[in-house]
Amino acid sequence: MADPKGFLTHGRELPARRPVDVRIRDWKEVYQDFPRPALTRQASRCMDCGIPFCHNGCPLGNLVPEWNDLVYRDDWREAAERLHATNNFPEFTGRLCPAPCESACVLGINSDPVTIKRVEVEIIDRAFAEGWVAPAPPAARTGRRVAVVGSGPAGLAAAQQLTRAGHDVVVFERADRIGGLLRYGIPEFKMEKRHIERRLEQMRAEGTEFRTGVDVGVDVTAAQLREEFDAVVLAGGATLWRDLPVAGRDLGGVHQAMEYLPEANRVQEGDLRAPAIDAAGKHVVVIGGGDTGADCIGTAIRQGAASVTQLEIMPRPPAERPGSQPWPTYPILFKMESAHEELTEGGGTRVYAASTTEFVGDGDGNIRALRLVDVEGPASGFAPIPGTEREIPAQLVTLAMGFLGPEKGSLLSDLAEDGGEGFFDARGNVARDTSYMSKVDGVFVAGDMGRGQSLIVWAIAEGRSAASAVDRYLTGDTALPRAIPPTARPLV
Numbered sequence: 179m180a181d182p183k184g185f186l187t188h189g190r191e192l193p194a195r196r197p198v199d200v201r202i203r204d205w206k207e208v209y210q211d212f213p214r215p216a217l218t219r220q221a222s223r224c225m226d227c228g229i230p231f232c233h234n235g236c237p238l239g240n241l242v243p244e245w246n247d248l249v250y251r252d253d254w255r256e257a258a259e260r261l262h263a264t265n266n267f268p269e270f271t272g273r274l275c276p277a278p279c280e281s282a283c284v285l286g287i288n289s290d291p292v293t294i295k296r297v298e299v300e301i302i303d304r305a306f307a308e309g310w311v312a313p314a315p316p317a318a319r320t321g322r323r324v325a326v327v328g329s330g331p332a333g334l335a336a337a338q339q340l341t342r343a344g345h346d347v348v349v350f351e352r353a354d355r356i357g358g359l360l361r362y363g364i365p366e367f368k369m370e371k372r373h374i375e376r377r378l379e380q381m382r383a384e385g386t387e388f389r390t391g392v393d394v395g396v397d398v399t400a401a402q403l404r405e406e407f408d409a410v411v412l413a414g415g416a417t418l419w420r421d422l423p424v425a426g427r428d429l430g431g432v433h434q435a436m437e438y439l440p441e442a443n444r445v446q447e448g449d450l451r452a453p454a455i456d457a458a459g460k461h462v463v464v465i466g467g468g469d470t471g472a473d474c475i476g477t478a479i480r481q482g483a484a485s486v487t488q489l490e491i492m493p494r495p496p497a498e499r500p501g502s503q504p505w506p507t508y509p510i511l512f513k514m515e516s517a518h519e520e521l522t523e524g525g526g527t528r529v530y531a532a533s534t535t536e537f538v539g540d541g542d543g544n545i546r547a548l549r550l551v552d553v554e555g556p557a558s559g560f561a562p563i564p565g566t567e568r569e570i571p572a573q574l575v576t577l578a579m580g581f582l583g584p585e586k587g588s589l590l591s592d593l594a595e596d597g598g599e600g601f602f603d604a605r606g607n608v609a610r611d612t613s614y615m616s617k618v619d620g621v622f623v624a625g626d627m628g629r630g631q632s633l634i635v636w637a638i639a640e641g642r643s644a645a646s647a648v649d650r651y652l653t654g655d656t657a658l659p660r661a662i663p664p665t666a667r668p669l670v
Contacts, residue, residue, distance in 0.1 A: 181250060184222030190290035191216055195516055198523045202479050205366040205446055207273075208516040217300050220293040221249040227284035231506045232294065235282025237639040237662075238264045238271075242279060242294055249297055258305035261298065264659075266335045267377060267638060269306070270360060272299035273369045275635045276469075282506035306376060313383035316344035322652045325350060325407040327394045327589070330358025331634050332625025333413030334381070335641030336648070339658055340411075341386045343649045348407070349386060352393040355447070358415060360634075362440035365473050367480070367516070371447070395589025400596070409620045409648050412608060413641060414589075416581040416626035422465065426537030431460075431545040435470045435578035442477045457483040461571040463548050464488045465534060466578030469515075474576040476517035479524060486526040487570060493555055494530040533560060538569065548572040581631040583607050593618050605630055612663040614644040615651070622648055628664065640664070 181187075193212035195201070201208050224246035232242040241260050248257035261268050272295050283291035305311050322345045326337045329351040341347045355361050357374045382388070392398060403410055419434050421427070433455055441453035457478035464474045467490030478486050495512045503509040518528065533553045540546035552566035583606040584590060590608065594601040597617030603609040607630050610616050610623045624644035625637040642659060649656040 181222035182226065184219070184250075185225050185285050185289070185292075188219045188223055190223070190293055191220055192293060192296060195519070198520050201367065201516075202520055202524075205480060207370055208367055212296060212300060217297060218250055218252075221246040221297050223285065223292050224250075225285055225292075229284075231282040231284055232279040232292075235506055235508070236279040237633070237636045238642075239639075240264050240279060240298075242292075245301060246292065246294075246297060249301065254301065254304050255308070255310055257301045258310050261301050261305075265638065266338050266642065267331060268298050268302040269373045269377070270331060270369070271635050271638065272296070272302060273373070274360075274364065275633060276508075278508045278633070278635070281508045287505050311376075311380060313380050314342055315384045316342055318344055319346065320344040320653060322346070322408045323348070323406070324409045324411065324648060324652075325403050326411045326413055327403075328358060328412070328414035328625075328627070329353075329356040329388070330360060330413060330415050330625065330637060332415075332627075332637035332641035332644075333358065333411065334377075335638045336411045336413060336624050336645040337386050337641075338381055338384070339642055339645035340648060341381070341384050343645070343656070343658055345649070345652065347386050349388045350392045350394050350398070351388065351390045354390050356388050356390060359436075362443045363436060363470070363473075365439065365442065365477050366446045367476055368473065371443075395587050395592065400589055400592040404618075404620065408652055409622065411641075411644055411648060412589075412593075412616070412621065412623045412627050413625045413637075413644075414584060414627050416583050416607070416629075416631045418582045418585050418606075419577070420579040420582050422534060422577055422579065424534055424536055426539060426545065429537050429539050429545040430543050431573055432537055432575045433577070435464075435466070435474050435576045438576045439470075439473055439477060442481070453481070455574070457481040457486075457574050459484055460573035462486045462574045462576070463570065463572040464576050464578055466490065466580070467492065467528070467530070468578065468580065470580075471576075471578035472515045472517040474578050475521050475526070478574070478576075479517070479520050479526075483574075485571070486521055486524070487572075488521065488526070488528045489532050489534065489550065490528070490530050491533050491553060491560055492530065531555070533562065535562075535567070537572075537575065545572055545575060548575060581626070583630055584627045593621060597621075610664055612665065613647040613651070614640070614664060615647065620651070622651075 193209045195208045245257040245260045277295045280291040324345045324347045326333045326349045337347045337349045438455045444450045462478040462483045464471045499509045532550045536549040538547040547569045552563045553560040601617045608623045614622045624640040643662045646658040
C-alpha cells in the first residue's frame with residue numbers, strides 16, 4: 179500500500195483546467211500539467227482497504243492499489259507494467275472513461291474517492307515520454323489469420339491481443355483513418371489524436387495490419403471474409419443513432435451529433451479548411467445531456483457560436499449520491515465537464531426536463547427556431563406541463579441522444595442469414611454466447627456491436643476477452659487473460 183495515513187492527511191485534488199477564455203481559442207486538451215508532488219499525494223490516498231472494490235468497479239479489473247503504491251514509491255516503470263497488465267490503452271481510458279472505479283472506491287463511502295483516472299493518465303504519459311512503451315511482437319507465428327471489423331477501442335484491443343498471441347491480424351475500417359469514434363467522434367480538446375497515432379505505431383511494429391477505406395459487407399463480402407480468414411471479430415460499434423421524429427426534422431441545420439463532430443475533427447486533421455457544418459455566428463441548440471452533447475457544446479463554442487443551449491429531457495441529477503444509488507454502484511450525478519464550464523461562463527444555458535415539440539423553419543427550408551415544453555419526470559411518461567410552451571432561436575441543432583445498436587447493413591444481414599434465427603438479441607445487438615461467438619461459427623462479437631452503447635472501458639475489456647476466446651478457438655488453448663463472459667457484470 180501507499181502512505182497508511184495518506185487518506186487522512188490529504189484531500190482529493192485534480193489538475194487545473196486552462197482558463198476558459200484561453201482554451202476556447204484552440205483545440206488542445208483542457209487540463210494543465212499536474213505537479214509531481216501533487217500526484218504523489220493523490221496516490222498516497224489509496225487505502226489498505228482489504229477488499230479493493232475498485233477492481234470490481236472497473237470492467238478491466240485494473241490493479242489500482244498496486245500502481246498507486248508504485249507511484250507513491252516513485253517506481254513509475256513498474257507502475258506502467260502493472261497498468262498495462264489489464265489495459266491495452268490507458269491513455270484512452272484515463273482521458274475518456276467516466277471512472278466507475280472511483281465510484282466504487284472504498285474511500286468514497288464517507289469521503290472523496292482516490293483520484294484514480296489522473297494517476298492513470300500520468301503513468302502512461304510518462305511511460306511514453308520515457309520510451310517504456312515498446313512493441314511486443316510475438317515470439318512465434320501460428321499461421322492463423324484473423325479479421326477484425328472496426329477500429330474503435332474494442333477492435334484495437336482485440337487486434338493487439340491476437341497479434342501478440344502470434345496470429346496474423348488485419349483490422350478493417352471503413353473510414354479513412356483508424357480509430358473509430360476515438361478518431362472522429364471525440365473532439366481534439368478532449369483527447370488529442372497524437373495519443374492514437376503513437377499507439378498505432380506500436381501496433382504496426384508488432385505486426386497488426388490496418389486497411390482503411392474498406393466497407394466490409396460492400397467492398398468485401400461476409401463470405402469472402404470468412405473464406406480468407408480463420409476467424410472474424412465484429413467490433414463495428416453501435417452506430418445506429420437515435421433520431422427525433424418531430425415536425426420540421428427535415429429542415430436544413432438539424433444534424434446528428436455524429437454528422438457534426440467528425441467534420442470538426444477533420445479540420446483538425448488538416449483534411450478541411452472549414453467544416454461543412456459550422457456553428458460560427460449561429461444560435462446552437464444541443465439536444466441530449468450526455469457526454470456526446472458536451473462534445474457538441476465545446477465544439478460549437480470553439481467554432482464561434484453566437485449562443486449555445488443544451489436540452490435534456492430528464493430532470494437535473496442530484497449533486498451528491500442519492501440513497502437509491504448507494505456505494506459502490508455508479509451514480510447518476512450532476513457533472514460540470516469542461517464544456518459545461520465553457521457554456522456557463524459564455525452565458526449559455528443547460529435546460530433540464532424539457533422536450534422538443536417542433537423545429538420551426540425560416541421559409542427557405544432552414545431552421546429558425548425550436549419549440550419546446552417543460553415535462554414531468556419519467557414516472558409520468560414525460561407528460562408536458564401546460565403553459566410552459568416556448569420558442570428559442572436555433573440556426574443549428576445537433577441531436578446527441580445516444581445510439582440504438584449496430585447498423586443492419588449488408589454485413590450483418592448476410593451473417594444473420596447464415597446464422598439463422600437468434601442472430602440478433604431482443605435489443606437488436608448481435609447475439610453471442612459466453613465465448614463471444616455469434617450464431618455463425620468462427621465469427622465473434624466484441625464491444626458495443628454485441629453489448630449496445632456503453633463505456634470505452636467496457637469496449638476494451640470485451641475486446642481483450644473476445645481475443646482470448648478467439649485464441650482458444652483457433653489453437654485449443656490460450657495464454658491470453660481469461661475471457662469475461664458477456665453476461666458478467668461488475669458491481670457498478
